[in-house]
Amino acid sequence: MLEQAVIYTFVALVLIGGFMAAFSRQILYAIIGLGISLLGLAGLFLNLGSPFVAAMQVLIYIGGITVAIVFAMMLSIAMSIRPPDPDTRKLGFAIACAVIFFGAVAHLIRGAQFQEIASPASEKAWSVGALGHALLTHYNVVFETLSLVLLLAIIGAILIARKAST
Amino acid sequence: MKTDVIQLFENPYLALGVTIAVIMAYLSVNAIMLIWLERKLSARIQRRIGPQRGPFGLMQQIFDMGKLLSKELLTPEHANKLLYVIAPILVFAPVVALSSLFPITSTYIFHDFNIAIVLILAISGINVIGIFLAGWGSNNKYALLGAVRSVAQNISYEIPLILSVIPIVMITRTMSLYDITLAQGTYPFVLVQPIALIIFIISATAETNRAPFDIPEAESELVAGFHTEYSGMRFGLFFFAEYSNMIFACALATVLFLGGWRGPFLPDAVWFFIKVYALIVLMMWFRWTFPRLRFDQLMKFAWVVLVPLSLINLLITTLVLKIV
Numbered sequence: 001m002l003e004q005a006v007i008y009t010f011v012a013l014v015l016i017g018g019f020m021a022a023f024s025r026q027i028l029y030a031i032i033g034l035g036i037s038l039l040g041l042a043g044l045f046l047n048l049g050s051p052f053v054a055a056m057q058v059l060i061y062i063g064g065i066t067v068a069i070v071f072a073m074m075l076s077i078a079m080s081i082r083p084p085d086p087d088t089r090k091l092g093f094a095i096a097c098a099v100i101f102f103g104a105v106a107h108l109i110r111g112a113q114f115q116e117i118a119s120p121a122s123e124k125a126w127s128v129g130a131l132g133h134a135l136l137t138h139y140n141v142v143f144e145t146l147s148l149v150l151l152l153a154i155i156g157a158i159l160i161a162r163k164a165s166t
Numbered sequence: 167m168k169t170d171v172i173q174l175f176e177n178p179y180l181a182l183g184v185t186i187a188v189i190m191a192y193l194s195v196n197a198i199m200l201i202w203l204e205r206k207l208s209a210r211i212q213r214r215i216g217p218q219r220g221p222f223g224l225m226q227q228i229f230d231m232g233k234l235l236s237k238e239l240l241t242p243e244h245a246n247k248l249l250y251v252i253a254p255i256l257v258f259a260p261v262v263a264l265s266s267l268f269p270i271t272s273t274y275i276f277h278d279f280n281i282a283i284v285l286i287l288a289i290s291g292i293n294v295i296g297i298f299l300a301g302w303g304s305n306n307k308y309a310l311l312g313a314v315r316s317v318a319q320n321i322s323y324e325i326p327l328i329l330s331v332i333p334i335v336m337i338t339r340t341m342s343l344y345d346i347t348l349a350q351g352t353y354p355f356v357l358v359q360p361i362a363l364i365i366f367i368i369s370a371t372a373e374t375n376r377a378p379f380d381i382p383e384a385e386s387e388l389v390a391g392f393h394t395e396y397s398g399m400r401f402g403l404f405f406f407a408e409y410s411n412m413i414f415a416c417a418l419a420t421v422l423f424l425g426g427w428r429g430p431f432l433p434d435a436v437w438f439f440i441k442v443y444a445l446i447v448l449m450m451w452f453r454w455t456f457p458r459l460r461f462d463q464l465m466k467f468a469w470v471v472l473v474p475l476s477l478i479n480l481l482i483t484t485l486v487l488k489i490v
Contacts, residue, residue: 028302035295055284063291063324070298071321074314128281128341 007047013040027073035066052128168269168344170277185276189265197409202227204450211454237398242305245395249303254396254403256296260289261410268417269344271427271434283341286418287328290373293407294320297392300404304395312391315381315461319372322468323379327369329476330362333483334422347426354425361479363423365472370415371449372468374408378456381464416445 013036020033038061045054135143171181202217202224209216217223241250264286266276279285294317301313335341337358338349356363372379383391393404420426420441429437459467 032299051279052281052284055281055288059284059288059291063288063294067291067294067317067321070295071317074298074317128284 003047007044010040010043010047013037013043015040031066031069031073034069035062038062038066052131168273168275168278170275172277174274185266186262189262193262193265193406193410193413196413197406198227198231200409200412200446201230201405203447204453207447207450208454211451234399234402239398239400240395242395244305246303246305249299250395251400253296253300253303254400254407256299257293258296258403258407258410260292261407261414264289265410265414265417267343268421269347269426270438272347273434275344278342278344280340280342282343283331283335287324287331290414291320291324293411300396301392304392306395308388309392309394312383312388312394316375316392319375319379319381319464319468322465323369323372323472326365326468326472326476327373329473329480330365330369331422333359333362333480336483336487343421343426347421347428350425350428354423354428356423359423359479359483361475363419365476365479366419366423367445367448369472370419371452372464374411374415374449376408376412376449377453378459379464380453380458381461412446412449413442416442416449419445 015037017033017035017037017040021030021037022033024030024033038057042054042057042062045051045057171185172178175181175184205226206216206223208214217226219225219229241247267279267282267286269275269278297316297320298313301309301311301316304310334346334355337355338346340346340349375383383393388394393401396404417438420438424441424445426441427434427438429440432440
């Protein structure tokens with residue numbers, strides 16, 4: 001009973017934060033909403049029995065990404081200007097994209113054959129050591145690809161920023 | 167061998183309540199005493215006497231507390247009410263949550279958490295958001311400037327701070343603060359990681375916004391920085407947060423580098439607090455000795471000196487660990 005309540009609280013946090021991030025007209029509220037949503041997600045990870053992933057979620061997404069967005073926003077004029085009124089054509093396009101994506105994901109989830117696996121016998125299976133070992137052996141290629149994608153994103157961001165300034 | 171509060175009370179909710187009560191009580195008394203210590207110490211350094219009400223001037227703090235508690239809570243007219251009220255809580259809450267992770271004695275601890283260091287680094291980052299919301303929500307240009315500076319400073323100094331902690335984790339192969347203390351049985355890690363300790367202390371001083379890194383609240387430039395518009399106990403909460411952050415950083419340095427509770431003759435907790443308060447006196451000494459850095463000097467120092475130095479230290483540690 002209490003556990004259910006806790007899970008639904010976190011789900012509510014994720015949804016409310018998401019709505020705030022998507023629909024607020026003031027960019028600071030959007031960022032706060034994003035932070036709330038990510039915090040709820042961390043809570044869900046905690047509930048699933050992985051405090052390490054939850055802590056990393058907070059460290060990277062709230063302490064890192066959200067603060068970085070706040071930082072970027074402070075250095076730009078985004079905070080002081082009024083956002084333009086919504087363009088109905090863009091809005092329609094966005095809604096269509098969102099509905100298609102949601103439908104596809106929902107279809108996949110409904111069609112998936114979920115198997116109930118036994119919860120890991122010991123805490124060892126979810127431990128930091130096991131995660132690190134898996135990342136650097138079995139999922140090595142995925143891990144390196146992800147870091148390469150991030151590197152590309154950083155270089156791309158620098159290029160765009162330089163072009164805009166000159 | 168070790169007993170945590172949950173085992174002691176056999177009821178998680180009771181244990182949680184007791185932990186929060188003990189930590190809140192300790193942090194409040196500690197903040198009051200540290201303000202007294204800071205005023206006395208600064209007076210000594212500047213050849214003054216300092217507060218004198220009551221024995222050793224201790225009553226002065228009681229009166230100041232009474233003043234803060236009884237002051238009216240003003241909210242600026244054009245401030246964002248919600249953010250303005252939430253911000254001080256958001257700055258103070260992370261310290262309270264994280265204080266329970268420290269092993270103060272070898273037998274009784276609050277809770278031994280196997281990923282304590284990740285948790286500390288993760289949650290201590292949240293107070294940056296609190297400071298920013300305080301500056302933004304106040305709708306005051308000095309407050310906003312202070313907040314902008316604070317966020318920039320906190321982001322920059324968090325990197326060398328994390329990089330100076332990693333060598334300890336690599337040596338001990340654990341992230342539990344209890345096990346790290348146990349690993350320092352023969353010698354404290356300051357002997358093998360002196361550079362990491364220096365980087366840690368400098369970064370921690372910057373993270374707690376204290377002089378010579380007190381640019382976010384530089385009183386001669388920005389009135390009081392991000393808490394310019396705060397009054398009464400809301401201002402008091404920022405003050406509490408600053409001194410609680412100080413003791414938090416010093417406690418972390420004690421556990422990581424100075425061997426935590428370990429020491430001869432005296433009981434565990436006594437050794438722990440001797441080390442913590444020695445570091446705090448050191449930080450206060452900094453404040454009353456060094457002039458404030460300029461903003462560009464501050465950023466340059468973090469990115470040009472501290473980050474490369476901590477990376478080199480990390481590299482050397484890796485090589486040594488590989489060879490030995």
